[in-house]
Amino acid sequence: EVQLVESGGDLVHPGGSLRLSCAASGFTASTYWMYWVRQAPGKGLEWVSAIGSGGGYTDYTDSVKGRFTISRDSDKNSLYLQMNRLKPEDTAMYYCAADSRWWSLLNAVPTREAFDYWGQGNQVTVSS
Numbered sequence: 001e002v003q004l005v006e007s008g009g010d011l012v013h014p015g016g017s018l019r020l021s022c023a024a025s026g027f028t029a030s031t032y033w034m035y036w037v038r039q040a041p042g043k044g045l046e047w048v049s050a051i052g053s054g055g056g057y058t059d060y061t062d063s064v065k066g067r068f069t070i071s072r073d074s075d076k077n078s079l080y081l082q083m084n085r086l087k088p089e090d091t092a093m094y095y096c097a098a099d100s101r102w103w104s105l106l107n108a109v110p111t112r113e114a115f116d117y118w119g120q121g122n123q124v125t126v127s128s
Helices: none
Strands: 003-007 018-025 033-039 045-051 058-060 068-073 078-083 092-099 122-126
Touching: 003 092, 018 033, 018 092, 018 122, 033 068, 033 078, 045 068, 045 078, 045 092, 058 068
Parallel strands: none
Antiparallel strands: 003 018, 018 078, 033 045, 033 092, 045 058, 068 078, 092 122
């Protein structure tokens, strides 16, 4: 069975850190572009970050640049998002996604169905 399972979400104070993980199974994630996408309450899907199949290419939406770091571990078939200096506006459901295509973070996030694989989501809440 093909799955993307996110973990690591939590309630954290502003300025705190979290590390999200996304474990892939049923397919070889290292051959796919991988993405983090988030959705805040009452809002649409928003790009967070992207990483190329080899890990050498990364990209971030402007609001998280310098605070978030995306990485991947081919041996563990996993994707990660290290989030530092978290802000209340980072509060959202975070999803990992995999696709054989590269999607520009400058364009709107396509629907979930456009991606080859999509996770179930993990909640991140930043609040004092």
